[in-house]
Amino acid sequence: MGWYRDVVESGRAQAAWALLAFLITFAVTRAVTRRIRAKQAARQAQQFTQPSTQQEDDGGLSDVFIGGIHIHHQVWGILTVLLAGLLQFRYAPSSPWAEVLAVMFGAGAALTLDEFALWLHLDDVYWGPEGRKSIDAIMLGGALGVVLLMQTSPIGAEPKEIGSTLARWSYFGGVGFHLVLAVLCFLKGKLATGLIGIVVPVVAMVGAIRLAKPGSTWALRRYGVRKQERARNRFGARYDKRWNRVRDLLGGRFS
Numbered sequence: 001m002g003w004y005r006d007v008v009e010s011g012r013a014q015a016a017w018a019l020l021a022f023l024i025t026f027a028v029t030r031a032v033t034r035r036i037r038a039k040q041a042a043r044q045a046q047q048f049t050q051p052s053t054q055q056e057d058d059g060g061l062s063d064v065f066i067g068g069i070h071i072h073h074q075v076w077g078i079l080t081v082l083l084a085g086l087l088q089f090r091y092a093p094s095s096p097w098a099e100v101l102a103v104m105f106g107a108g109a110a111l112t113l114d115e116f117a118l119w120l121h122l123d124d125v126y127w128g129p130e131g132r133k134s135i136d137a138i139m140l141g142g143a144l145g146v147v148l149l150m151q152t153s154p155i156g157a158e159p160k161e162i163g164s165t166l167a168r169w170s171y172f173g174g175v176g177f178h179l180v181l182a183v184l185c186f187l188k189g190k191l192a193t194g195l196i197g198i199v200v201p202v203v204a205m206v207g208a209i210r211l212a213k214p215g216s217t218w219a220l221r222r223y224g225v226r227k228q229e230r231a232r233n234r235f236g237a238r239y240d241k242r243w244n245r246v247r248d249l250l251g252g253r254f255s
Contacts, residue, residue: 012149013095014102019145021106026138029073029114034252036061037127072126074118077111080104106145113137127255135247143192147199184208189216211235 007016039061064071084104087093093101116137117130125131181204185194190207197204212218214231223231248254 008095014098015145015149017099018102018106018109019142019149021103022110022145023142025107025110026114026142029111030251032061033073033126036063037252070124072115072118072124073111074115077108077114080108081112082108084108109141110138113141127252129254131254132244132247132251135251138250140192140195144195147196150199178204181205181208184218187216187218188212189218 007013064073081104084101088098088101088105091097114134115126117125117128117133120133121130126134178201179198181201182194182197185191185197185204185207188207188210189212193203193207197207211227211231211234212223213235214223214228219228219231244254
C-alpha cells in the first residue's frame with residue numbers, strides 16, 4: 001500500500017499522525033470556541049432587549065470553570081504535550097504506541113498554539129485583534145509539521161557518499177550558502193519562509209532576496225529612509241488586510 005511504503009517504511013508515520021492530529025484538533029477547537037462565542041453573543045443580545053428575563057444556562061457547549069477560574073484550553077494542551085514528551089523520553093515505545101504519543105503531542109500542540117496570543121500578552125485577547133497572532137502560530141506550526149513530514153534533510157547526501165575533495169568542498173559550500181539564505185529570512189522577519197526554506201532552498205532564496213519586513217532586525221539596521229518606506233508600503237495596510245482575511249477565515253472574525 002502507498003501509506004505503508006511511503007509513510008511507515010520511510011519512518012514518517014509519527015510525523016504524519018502528529019500533523020493530522022494537529023490540524024483536526026485546531027479545526028474542532030475553533031468550531032467549538034466559535035459556537036460558544038455565538039451563544040454568548042445571542043445571550044447578551046437577549047438580555048439587552050429583554051433585561052427583565054431570567055437567563056439560564058441552556059447546557060451544551062460552554063467555557064470550563066474550576067473553582068470559579070476559567071480554564072483555557074491551552075492548559076489541557078500544555079499538560080498533553082508534557083505527558084506525551086515524558087512518556088516518549090522514558091519509554092521510547094515502538095508502534096503503535098509511538099503513533100499514539102505522536103497524536104497526543106499534535107493535539108496538545110494545537111490546543112496550546114491556538115491560544116498563543118494569551119502567552120504573549122498575558123491577557124484574554126482570544127477574540128481581540130491581538131488574537132490573530134494565535135492563527136499565525138498555528139499556520140507556522142502547520143508549516144513546520146509539513147516540513148517534518150517531507151523529511152528532507154537540509155544537508156542532503158551524507159558526506160561519506162561524496163567522493164573527491166573538490167566535491168566535498170562544493171557540497172559544504174552549497175549547504176552553507178543554503179543555510180545562510182534561511183538565516184537571512186529569519187533576520188528579515190519571515191519566520192515561516194525561513195522554516196520552509198531550510199528544506200526547500202528555492203523558498204529560502206526568494207525570501208532572502210525580497211524586501212524585509214519594516215520592523216525586522218535586517219530592516220532596522222540596514223535600510224535607509226527610502227527603503228524603509230518601500231518596506232512599509234510592501235507590508236502595509238493592504239498586506240495586513242489580505243492576511244487578516246485569511247486569519248479570519250481560519251479562526252473566525254476577530255473584534
